[in-house]
Every structure is written in C-alpha cells, then in structure tokens.
Amino acid sequence: MRLTDNSLVLGIETSCDETAAAVVRGGHEIVSNVVASQVEIHAHFGGVVPEVASRRHAEQITLVVEQAMSEADADWGDLSLIAVTRGPGLVGSLLVGVSAAKGYSLATGLPLVGINHIAGHITSSFLLSAEGREPAPREFPSLALVASGGHSDLALIAGMGRYRLVGFTRDDAAGEALDKAARLLGLGYPGGPAIERAARDGDPKAVDLPRPDTKDGFEFSFAGLKTALVRVVEDGVEHPVTDLAASFQQAVVDCLVRETLEAARHFNAWQILVAGGVAANSVLRNDMRAAAEGAGLSAYFPPMSLCTDNAAMVAAAGHFQAALSGADDLSMEADSALQLPAD
Amino acid sequence: MTILGIETSAKIASIALLCDGAVVGERIYEARMTLNQRLAPGIAELLDEHAASDELDAIAAGVGPGSFTGVRMGVAVAKAMAHALGLPLAGVSAPEAIASGLNAEPGSAVLVLQKARADEVYATVLEIADDGIADEIAPTQVLSLSQALLDAAQMLDRAPEHVTGDAAVACRDDILRDLPSAEIAGADHAMPIAQQVARIAALRPDRLDRAAAFTLAPRYVRLSQAEREFGVDLGLRG
Numbered sequence: 001m002r003l004t005d006n007s008l009v010l011g012i013e014t015s016c017d018e019t020a021a022a023v024v025r026g027g028h029e030i031v032s033n034v035v036a037s038q039v040e041i042h043a044h045f046g047g048v049v050p051e052v053a054s055r056r057h058a059e060q061i062t063l064v065v066e067q068a069m070s071e072a073d074a075d076w077g078d079l080s081l082i083a084v085t086r087g088p089g090l091v092g093s094l095l096v097g098v099s100a101a102k103g104y105s106l107a108t109g110l111p112l113v114g115i116n117h118i119a120g121h122i123t124s125s126f127l128l129s130a131e132g133r134e135p136a137p138r139e140f141p142s143l144a145l146v147a148s149g150g151h152s153d154l155a156l157i158a159g160m161g162r163y164r165l166v167g168f169t170r171d172d173a174a175g176e177a178l179d180k181a182a183r184l185l186g187l188g189y190p191g192g193p194a195i196e197r198a199a200r201d202g203d204p205k206a207v208d209l210p211r212p213d214t215k216d217g218f219e220f221s222f223a224g225l226k227t228a229l230v231r232v233v234e235d236g237v238e239h240p241v242t243d244l245a246a247s248f249q250q251a252v253v254d255c256l257v258r259e260t261l262e263a264a265r266h267f268n269a270w271q272i273l274v275a276g277g278v279a280a281n282s283v284l285r286n287d288m289r290a291a292a293e294g295a296g297l298s299a300y301f302p303p304m305s306l307c308t309d310n311a312a313m314v315a316a317a318g319h320f321q322a323a324l325s326g327a328d329d330l331s332m333e334a335d336s337a338l339q340l341p342a343d
Numbered sequence: 344m345t346i347l348g349i350e351t352s353a354k355i356a357s358i359a360l361l362c363d364g365a366v367v368g369e370r371i372y373e374a375r376m377t378l379n380q381r382l383a384p385g386i387a388e389l390l391d392e393h394a395a396s397d398e399l400d401a402i403a404a405g406v407g408p409g410s411f412t413g414v415r416m417g418v419a420v421a422k423a424m425a426h427a428l429g430l431p432l433a434g435v436s437a438p439e440a441i442a443s444g445l446n447a448e449p450g451s452a453v454l455v456l457q458k459a460r461a462d463e464v465y466a467t468v469l470e471i472a473d474d475g476i477a478d479e480i481a482p483t484q485v486l487s488l489s490q491a492l493l494d495a496a497q498m499l500d501r502a503p504e505h506v507t508g509d510a511a512v513a514c515r516d517d518i519l520r521d522l523p524s525a526e527i528a529g530a531d532h533a534m535p536i537a538q539q540v541a542r543i544a545a546l547r548p549d550r551l552d553r554a555a556a557f558t559l560a561p562r563y564v565r566l567s568q569a570e571r572e573f574g575v576d577l578g579l580r581g
C-alpha cells in the first residue's frame with residue numbers, strides 16, 4: 001500500500017507487561033508515545049504474571065490509545081494505518097491488543113497490519129526520538145541484536161522492513177538470565193537494573209564464570225551460565241553479592257558482544273544496532289561500542305525510552321511492512337511463538 | 344435503535360445485530376480456538392449485510408464470568424469500536440443474559456450456576472423484572488454447589504423457581520434432590536448469547552454509557568491465581 005513521509009500510523013503494543021500506543025509519522029517521527037507500565041504490579045510477584053498482565057491490558061487499552069491520539073492531536077481520519085504487535089509474547093496479552101486493533105480497524109475502516117515484536121525493536125533504532133536524538137543511518141546490511149527478558153535474537157537487516165533471523169538463544173533469553181540471577185542473589189525485580197546497580201560496586205573478574213559458546217552459528221546459551229552461578233553460590237565460598245552480580249553481568253555481556261561481532265563480520269554489516277530492554281545496560285553499551293569500534297563498525301543504541309517495549313516501534317515497523325507487503329485482514333492471528341523469517 | 348451484541352465469555356461465542364428489538368443478523372462460534380480469527384470478520388459481515396456500520400446506535404458486550412481470555416477478546420473489540428465510533432456501550436453479565444433468556448414470569452427468582460474451577464460454581468441469584476429482564480439481587484459468588492443452593496434459598500426465603508447455567512445442566516440430579524420444586528432449564532438456555540446481551544441493552548438504555556469505552560472491564564469474580572498465592576489484591580476482579 002502507498003504510505004508517504006507524512007502518513008500517520010497508530011501503533012498498539014501489549015505483548016508482555018506494558019500497555020502501549022503511539023502515533024508515528026512517516027515511519028520515523030514520533031508524534032506521541034504512551035506506555036502504561038505494569039512493572040510495579042508484577043514486582044509483587046517477582047516476575048510477569050500472564051493473567052495479571054492480560055487483566056491490566058484489558059482495563060488500560062482504550063485509555064492508552066485515547067491518550068496517544070490526543071497527545072498527537074490526531075483524529076481517526078488523519079491516520080493511514082493501524083499496526084499492532086501480533087507476536088511473539090504472552091498469548092492472553094497479545095489477544096487484548098490484537099482484538100482492540102481489530103475493533104478500531106472495523107470501526108474506522110483503516111487498514112490493519114500485524115507486527116512481529118522483534119521487528120518493532122529493530123525498527124526503534126531508526127526512530128527520531130522525542131529527545132531529538134538522531135536515528136541510526138539507513139545503511140544496509142545492518143546487524144541487530146535484540147536482547148530482552150523474552151528474547152536474544154540476532155537479525156540481519158537488508159532494508160527498511162526487511163529482516164532475517166540469523167541467531168537466537170537455545171534456552172534462556174539474556175534478560176531472563178539476568179532476572180534469574182537477580183532472584184538467586186536476592187536483588188529484586190526487575191532483575192536487569194537490579195544486577196546493574198549491584199554490579200557497579202563489584203569486580204567483574206572476581207568470580208570465574210563460563211562464557212558458553214555453542215560454536216553453532218550465532219546462537220546464545222545462558223542456561224549453563226546460570227547453573228554455574230548457582231554452583232558458586234552453593235559452594236559456600238563467600239563472595240560479596242556485588243562481585244557475583246558484576247561477574248555474572250560481565251559474562252552475559254561478553255557472550256552478547258562476541259556473537260554479535262562474529263555475526264556482523266560474517267555478514268559484512270555496516271553497523272550494529274542494539275535494542276530491547278537489555279540494551280539499557282551500561283556495561284553492554286560500553287563493551288559493544290568498544291568492540292564495534294575495534295572492528296571498524298559503529299554500534300547504535302536507541303534512547304532508553306525506546307529500548308523497552310513501546311508502541312512507536314510497532315507503528316514504525318507497521319509503516320514499512322505495509323508499504324512492502326500490504327495490510328492484513330481482520331482474521332489476522334496472534335502468534336505467541338512468532339519468529340522473524342529465517343531466510 | 345440498532346445495537347451490536349457481542350458475547351464471548353462462554354464456550355460458544357456469538358454476535359448479533361438487533362434493529363428495533365428484532366434480531367436481523369447473528370453469528371455463532373462453536374470453536375473457541377478460532378474465535379480471534381473469526382470474531383472481527385463476523386462483525387464486519389453483520390454490519391455490511393445490514394448496512395449498519397454508520398447506523399449503529401450502541402454496543403453491548405458480555406463481561407462474564409466465564410473464559411478469561413474469551414471475555415477479554417469481546418470486551419476489547421467492543422471498547423475499541425465504542426471508542427472510535429463515539430458510541431455508548433453496556434456491559435452485560437453472563438448470569439443476566441442467561442436468566443433473561445428464560446422468558447420466565449416476572450417476580451420469579453432464578454439461580455444461575457456456571458462452571459468455575461474444580462468443584463466450584465459461579466452462583467448468581469436474580470429476579471425477573473416486569474420487562475422480562477433478570478436483575479441480579481446479589482453479587483456473583485464462587486461456591487460449592489451445595490453451598491450455592493443453600494445460600495440462594497436463604498437469601499430468597501424460598502427455593503428459586505428456576506435454576507439454570509451449564510453447571511445446573513451438569514448437576515441436575517443433585518439440584519433436584521435439594522430443591523425438588525425448582526425448574527431446571529435445558530442445555531439450550533444454559534449459556535449466555537449475544538441476542539440477549541443486545542436485548543438487555545435495548546430494554547435498559549440507562550445502562551448504555553459513552554464512558555464505558557474506557558471503563559468497561561470483564562467480570563472475573565475470582566482473583567488471579569498469583570494474587571491468591573501471594574496474598575495480593577490488585578483490584579482487577581472487574
């Protein structure tokens with residue numbers, strides 16, 4: 001379908017624990033970006049509870065969309081498209097966003113497109129942020145690392161809206177590994193920021209932890225690393241929690257940097273884009289930048305507000321997907337295990 | 344007045360279009376697994392066939408209790424449509440829809456028993472009003488079957504004239520043992536349907552509300568399992 005630099009797209013995102021809606025112009029300019037976070041709710045349980053997340057989404061969804069529309073000063077008639085995350089994610093949560101998006105499409109006659117959440121994260125690098133940060137240059141191929149509580153994916157980007165999965169995790173996601181370690185060390189939830197805080201005063205070399213390498217393409221594996229940490233803790237050798245946190249964080253970061261650089265070199269990427277909640281980690285930012293520089297590449301990190309789940313990235317991904325391959329119809333399915341195409 | 348009714352809380356979901364009191368179109372979805380694929384296209388077809396997309400006056404949605412995911416789908420579609428079209432929206436509970444479908448005589452009492460988890464039922468006591476609509480006279484409770492029968496008789500000071508709902512159909516003999524005078528509805532009157540949801544909104548226009556596009560929530564009755572385990576109440580019961 002035809003979309004221009006002025007087309008407004010409404011994005012809706014409910015794949016995990018953030019209820020989000022945004023309006024994006026031309027696939028890159030954020031006009032409004034509303035996120036109703038559930039972090040405090042799930043902190044009660046030490047992790048995201050799917051049924052609780054779904055209940056909260058059902059209460060928040062139209063309020064969040066209304067806020068995104070009013071902050072954008074947009075009427076339904078000003079929009080060209082509605083984009084919604086259709087996977088991967090928690091199925092009950094996805095279905096709230098997908099159902100609402102269909103309701104909006106039905107009511108307005110606007111075309112609808114279902115978006116892969118990972119494609120959304122990748123696209124966040126190309127958004128002009130509210131902070132006025134310049135987006136990543138549209139240079140291809142680019143290599144993207146999407147690391148969060150749910151995913152650790154490497155994707156090759158051939159052009160806007162053209163993504164191919166080239167690496168993934170065999171077991172835990174990077175953020176999931178950090179969450180589990182935080183729980184083990186009694187550092188609280190969410191785990192990523194808790195580990196990072198504790199690690200600031202720790203020595204990343206204090207505890208010897210493995211850097212599991214699958215040797216199989218560009219795959220991650222974090223389960224063994226977690227097991228190693230459990231063993232260290234249970235061995236009874238007294239390590240300060242700060243050292244344990246710093247050493248574990250460093251091991252996760254080392255694995256992420258190693259596979260990403262290998263993939264970038266292998267595919268002759270122009271640049272490395274890092275997105276997802278774990279991209280907010282400052283050690284990952286520093287180490288990835290340094291490693292990329294060493295390889296003659298640049299590493300781009302979106303601003304914090306776009307690293308975590310948001311709907312601006314979904315609206316932008318929707319813009320490019322609809323321009324390339326058209327809209328979806330009202331029978332579009334939610335798919336909790338949706339993957340980026342592998343070829 | 345044209346009202347779209349959406350009922351997705353029960354095992355069989357349905358949508359219906361009601362024009363001036365008459366059902367002009369209906370879709371029934373027996374397979375829950377494909378509800379997400381079929382619900383929105385079905386609504387589009389109904390509106391198309393009856394050229395009602397811009398003539399719609401109101402939307403009514405079933406809020407449960409019932410399937411958590413199912414009811415959320417219907418409620419999310421209904422809220423989004425009401426939001427975008429600026430239409431009033433009414434939430435209708437499953438017990439109201441079930442009991443109102445009995446066409447029972449005004450003044451009679453209905454006990455609706457719906458299957459909950461394990462050996463428990465959602466129990467709701469209602470009374471038929473002069474217009475034939477069932478009004479809830481107490482909030483839905485999660486109880487054992489025998490406790491539900493006991494509570495209802497105590498609340499009403501007599502046995503309810505009618506007992507219905509999927510749990511009533513399944514436990515017919517047990518109920519008749521405790522309440523021999525009660526009339527137990529057949530399986531075809533044991534589930535909420537979209538026609539009734541729309542009819543209740545049509546006969547009770549005071550329940551239609553534009554703000555409901557933002558405030559309508561499913562009625563779960565039960566806290567989520569996590570809340571029960573952790574002793575937390577997030578107020579998400581609906």
Ligand SMILES: [Zn+2]
Nearest residue numbers: 117148276309
């Ligand atoms: Zn994400």
